[in-house]
Amino acid sequence: MTTQSEMTNYLQTFVEGMISSGVEQAVISPGSRSTPLALLLHRQEQIETFIEVDERSAAFFALGLSKASCKPVVLLCTSGTAAANYYPAICEANASHIPLIVLTTDRPHELRQVGAPQAMDQFHLFQHHVKEFIEMAIPEGTKVMLDYAYWQGMRAIDTACQTPKGPVHLNFPLREPLLPDLNRSLFAERTTEIFAGKKQLSEKQLIECVDAWQGKKGVLVVGGTHTPEEAAVFIELAERLSWPILSDPLANITSSSNDSPLIMRYADLFIQEVEMSQYPDVVVRFGMMPISKNTMFWLQSLNETTMVYFVDETGEWQDQLKQTQVAIQADEQTFAKEITERIIRRTSDSWCNQWIDWQETTEQQLTELSEMKTLNETTASILVHKKMAKKGQLFVSNSNAIRFLDRFSTPDNNQYQLFGNRGINGIDGIISTALGVCATNPERQNVLLIGDLAMYHDMNGLLLAKRYNLPLTIVLLNNNGGGIFSFLSQRQLEKDDFEPIFGTPIDLDFSLVAQLYDAEYVKAESLEQLELLLEATQKQPKFQLIEVIGDRQENVLLYERVVDGLKEKLGKNK
Amino acid sequence: MTTQSEMTNYLQTFVEGMISSGVEQAVISPGSRSTPLALLLHRQEQIETFIEVDERSAAFFALGLSKASCKPVVLLCTSGTAAANYYPAICEANASHIPLIVLTTDRPHELRQVGAPQAMDQFHLFQHHVKEFIEMAIPEGTKVMLDYAYWQGMRAIDTACQTPKGPVHLNFPLREPLLPDLNRSLFAERTTEIFAGKKQLSEKQLIECVDAWQGKKGVLVVGGTHTPEEAAVFIELAERLSWPILSDPLANITSSSNDSPLIMRYADLFIQEVEMSQYPDVVVRFGMMPISKNTMFWLQSLNETTMVYFVDETGEWQDQLKQTQVAIQADEQTFAKEITERIIRRTSDSWCNQWIDWQETTEQQLTELSEMKTLNETTASILVHKKMAKKGQLFVSNSNAIRFLDRFSTPDNNQYQLFGNRGINGIDGIISTALGVCATNPERQNVLLIGDLAMYHDMNGLLLAKRYNLPLTIVLLNNNGGGIFSFLSQRQLEKDDFEPIFGTPIDLDFSLVAQLYDAEYVKAESLEQLELLLEATQKQPKFQLIEVIGDRQENVLLYERVVDGLKEKLGKNK
The missing domain is CATH 3.40.50.1220 (TPP-binding domain)
Structure with a gap:
């Protein structure tokens, strides 16, 4: 059997391979089977590690880190359903070309298909939503196998980083005992250089x-x-x-x-x-x-x-x-x-x-809207855009939030950077992804524009802000339900059909959510107040939740008023 | 192209097939592509529908419904990452043989692999973790295709219910417009009887x-x-x-x-x-x-x-x-x-x-423990077991909670039913599954025994309790972190390695969580108080959170004291 020292050498050499290809960050979720890799990553000076218990949030957080840094980020979890929680973020990473390296740990072969606890089939767990699946060999200490471990670490990262970038999944069968030898010196002994070419026309x-x-x-x-x-x-x-x-x-x-x-x-x-x-x-x-x-x-x-x-x-x-x-x-x-x-x-x-x-x-035609003094979801969104600081980072959620920005973004703003999850446009994982972006440049102004359903969907992600003091300003457009459907054909439905299935009000007091995660909370009562809050966050970023109460119907009416005005002024239906 | 009426007939006939095989409940997550199926299920008198925005919680809730009712339960969501959120519950259902019928909706063929929004490859999305994957045909109104829709609905349910039971996945490509014809009469027109045999020895x-x-x-x-x-x-x-x-x-x-x-x-x-x-x-x-x-x-x-x-x-x-x-x-x-x-x-x-x-x-040897008057995680767990009402339903979380019950369950209790997620033993989805069990028999005493990490992992599930007035009593064993690792080899680690990766304290004030979801909250200060609370819930079930403050080290010491005493009394090391 492999000794503790051989197991440690094998896994450490794998980590060194990843470092050689440019890994600098890892997001770890606690578990038992993953113990040796977790400890080796945690002890590694070249790697910054983050811990998050909810693997779904952990994966979206890693997605955000990689989006903002443009570098590969490692994910690590234990065996079983833990890994399945990564799936939404992996699908998004694959569609939006983000290089995540997903390390799952597993029972060794002799404990598979035999009912061992916390064991399930992890082969090709993420189907076609990763660029490559690698089943690693059981750790061994021979030179051949150390070279193999280094090689897989090095090339897994490089594979994730080649165009089109995307996630790669490595599954590690590990035997007990799971504690590594932490006295082994931990530093990268070997490096490989990569000169990566790009496709160019003649x-x-x-x-x-x-x-x-x-x-x-x-x-x-x-x-x-x-x-x-x-x-x-x-x-x-x-x-x-x-x-x-x-x-x-x-x-x-x-x-x-x-x-x-x-x-x-x-x-x-x-x-x-x-x-x-x-x-x-x-x-x-x-x-x-x-x-x-x-x-x-x-x-x-x-x-x-x-x-x-x-x-x-x-x-x-x-x-x-x-x-x-x-x-x-x-x-x-x-x-x-x-x-x-x-x-x-x-x-x-x-x-x-x-x-x-x-x-x-x-x-x-938009003058009326941009000069409007009342606070609503539309005017709040326009204001967020206007009040972004130079080099600020604005994350926009899907459904309505990004559409408000797409329609109404005026040119009178600083140059800031907009982020979103537009690979598959889910409303899941938004908070965690935004926090990953924020963690990459926490000294800048960091704002998240989000609706109440997306906020609820990923509330667990807020633990990352609390744990790592991430100064994200969340502007919550709360219309108590699924605002997008009021813009779609579903709005023709009777209220008895619409509200329970599409409106889906959730009636949550988000000030309690802020309190739970140590965020400052303000309910914005006016556009001026929101303006002052946003200006303050340009100077002093902090973790806060600013709630803007919206109305699903009002959003549609404002939009229609603009479009009706345009119809009159511009050609077709003049 | 298929007319609205043909599309409605096709999907309604599919639903009738499912009803014929015994479907009575469906859990729906809001979305656009799933609109016609959502409305038809919602309008169907024979089917009770539940709505949950977070698909991960929705799937575990369906798992709980099916666990307690021993009947198949339908899940429905829109396209994209929504479906990927089902994965943890599906893996658990597959391992523990629970018949979930997962309906995902999808872009039609002409909008696949071409960058259409919210579209991803949903073929075999859940890999080998479902018994069967069925890609449905585009809706058509011919007799042949209506027979096909009925047949797939009927046999999908039956497939899920055959031994070994397990989840089945059907993917529906649907074209716009997505609103069905709600004027069509909605009742089951056709039924098929199933006489299911069982394997018996000669x-x-x-x-x-x-x-x-x-x-x-x-x-x-x-x-x-x-x-x-x-x-x-x-x-x-x-x-x-x-x-x-x-x-x-x-x-x-x-x-x-x-x-x-x-x-x-x-x-x-x-x-x-x-x-x-x-x-x-x-x-x-x-x-x-x-x-x-x-x-x-x-x-x-x-x-x-x-x-x-x-x-x-x-x-x-x-x-x-x-x-x-x-x-x-x-x-x-x-x-x-x-x-x-x-x-x-x-x-x-x-x-x-x-x-x-x-x-x-x-x-x-256990007398000391069972007569102990101080409140801790061990004595609280023993008390929960003792105070279960006749026919009560107790859901136990994984990691420590179920192990306390396994070691210390005395015979002086009523006959109650214990539930858990022991297919893959994850700490995910516990609250939602327990609420599914509770929703099946809400008139009984319903208790969930859970640790703080599992509670945090699935907090979103509490929205179901709030929305549907589910009277679950949650006994939260809060030792602020991963208590199981203090029983495992990881406890040998130095504190600097142990606490951030395995201890993982989350420092949450759970009284705020109770307030957020309208649960009554009590911090139990003594064993007597806990006893009174549990006795009250035998008579009057309600949605409440009872927090028991624990100590990871104390759990281990109590356990070791029992085992050391036994070593002396029983043979081996006498």
Whole structure:
């Protein structure tokens, strides 16, 4: 049998492999079978460890850490259902390309399929939602097996970090006794360097694009999640081409302080309302489809005279409209920069002026809303956007929160960074993910904009804020239930059908939740008060819960008033 | 394309198929894609529906409903990570043979693998942890497809209910528009009868067992989960054979009011301490290995002169000791009754008297503990057991709670029913499962014995108690962290390694949790006070949280004091 010392060497060498490929953080959930790996990670100076009892929250927290740091993050738990709690975050990580390394521990082979306690089949536990599943060998102390352990640690991290990034799962069968030899010196003895190449087009391919785009009526559509630095590259490309740029809030184009008139902030509001006399010759899409349903319907309405280019470094063909005529499988940033260098700047023309006009008309129509003095979910969301500090981090929940930002984000803000979980758009794990982002840059202003159902779904995550003093400001839009359904076809239902299944009020006193987790609590009574609170958090971040009482019906009425006004001013139904 | 009316007919016919096979309850989580199924289930008179926003809690609640009712229960959610939240409860249901029918809704084929929002690969989402995965056809209104929908509903339920019972997963691709035609009459038009047979041995096989057991020195070992009625059958068999019966708490043998001296209540305490001069000729095991590690080690120490019979209706060979010499693949209850009928009652003898002596010596040794007047986790657990009302329902959490009951359950109690999640023994989903059990018989006394980490892990489940007025009495053993590790080898660690990774204090004020969910809260200050509270709940069940402050070290010291005393009194180290 393997000795304690051999087991320790094997697992420590695995950890050294991970460190060699760049692991700096691990989130551990307590358990017995995972004991040796937990202790080795905890003792490792190069690795910062966090502890969270609820594995679901632990996994979303790791997701947030990795989102903000752009580095791989390790997860570790014991055997059994513990690992199954990771599943929602793993699905999200896989869809949004976040490199999580999931370490589960397991009974050894002789205790499988025989009814041993806390044992279940952990092979391919996460199905196709991880890039790779690795069943590790039982620890052994031979040179061959130490090389193997190092190699698996090193390449698991690298696999997770290769484009398209994503989660990798390693399952460790471990025998008792489970305590490692903590007297072994713990430092990385071996390293491997990785020079990672990127997919780039040839000069000939680039020129073909330049020739097809230069001087044409075009539109840039930027989806996916981008840093402010990456966002600037897309804006520069749009400026050079003199094309309007439609984007997702998470692309961080509308949250940049850039006031280029080509940034179509309100596309969701006007794009379906305008009388379009000219259609684009070219549409160039980067990454996922933006959140705006109206933008999607507009793209769908284009006929085949519009050439659609889809820049997709993942090669995953994520074009739900199946319009792509030219697929560009290359690193998005490198490609955008190379095209920008090769395009001759174009003076503005009727094509882009038309878009700028629509944008300005919409902005005027929004004046009423942005000058509104009453506090509601819409005005609160607009204010959060306006009051983000330079380099602040704003996490937006799914359903309504991100849609408010998508529709109403004005240009008068600092450059901040917007985050969200838009791989699969769940309302689960939002608090924990936001706390992972906050933990990466706790000195900055960190705000979470969230509804009451998402808040309830991941309340356990707040323990992380309490344990690690994470200064997150939570702005809770509380309309006591599922606000999104009032915007969808379900609203046609009778109240007896709607309220219990879609409205689902939960009637929770969130001031108690704040108290439970040592957050400061304020119920915002006015827009001025909210403004002061947000300004204070720009200077002094702290863990607080600001509750804004909303009304599901009011959200819809405000939205409809804007759209009705636009219908009158802009073309179609004039 | 399918019309609204055709879609409604197809899905309603599916629901009718499920009703035909005995579905009476469904737990629904709100979402958009699941709209037509949610509305049809909600409108169905034969089906009681519950709503829960957190799908993880929803699934464990369904697990509890099915545990207590012994009937299939339906789960329904929308697409995406929502479904992944079901995974922990599904793994547990699969391991503990609970018939959940999991309905997930999905984008239709044309919106898959193309980046459509809230879409992910839901094929075989739950891997080998469901008995069957069914990808349903897109709704169509032809007779062939209505027959198909009925058939899949009917047989999915029946598949889940066949031995070994377990979860079944059906994935529904649904196209917009999602609102069904609610004017269609909703009643079950078609039924199918099922006469389900059970595995039974032939007379020849039965007589072979009788001949091998009659008059021999034997031991019955009963694991798994059983109703009090089933437990009585095992006790009757032990009485007839004059054999001691070792069991798991969930077998409900020690919670029966039966005072047969053959029920070895304290086996975990004495079985490793006694000087055993005679070894059994025969061990007959039913179902899973009981929780007692000492019992398991004792069984492991038997040599090959002991014949081991393993009665296992599932055919899953869940014998981690691999000792089985005769595998009896037949319905456990039928088999036990048939053997009992054929055995000639034996007068007691030295074999069983020896066991009865050990048991009595242990009971004396426990006097100090059971007469202890101070309140601690151990005395509180013993008291909960003593104060269960006749037909009361006690749910015990994993880790320490169930072990206290296994070691210290005295015979002076009413016959009540014990429940737990012992498929994979997770500390997740405990509150929700207990509430599912409570919802099935809310008029009875319903108690949950739980530690603070398990309580924290599933706090969201409390919303179900609030929403549906479920009168659960929660006895919270709060030692501020992971108490089980103080009983395991991890306790040898230095405090700097132990506390952050295994101790994991969470410092929560649970009175706030009670307030949040409208539960009455009492911090028990004395054993007398706890006694009065438990007696009150026998008469008037209500939703309350009784907190007992514990100390991890004290639990270990009390346990060791008992075992040290036994070592002196009983053989080995005398």
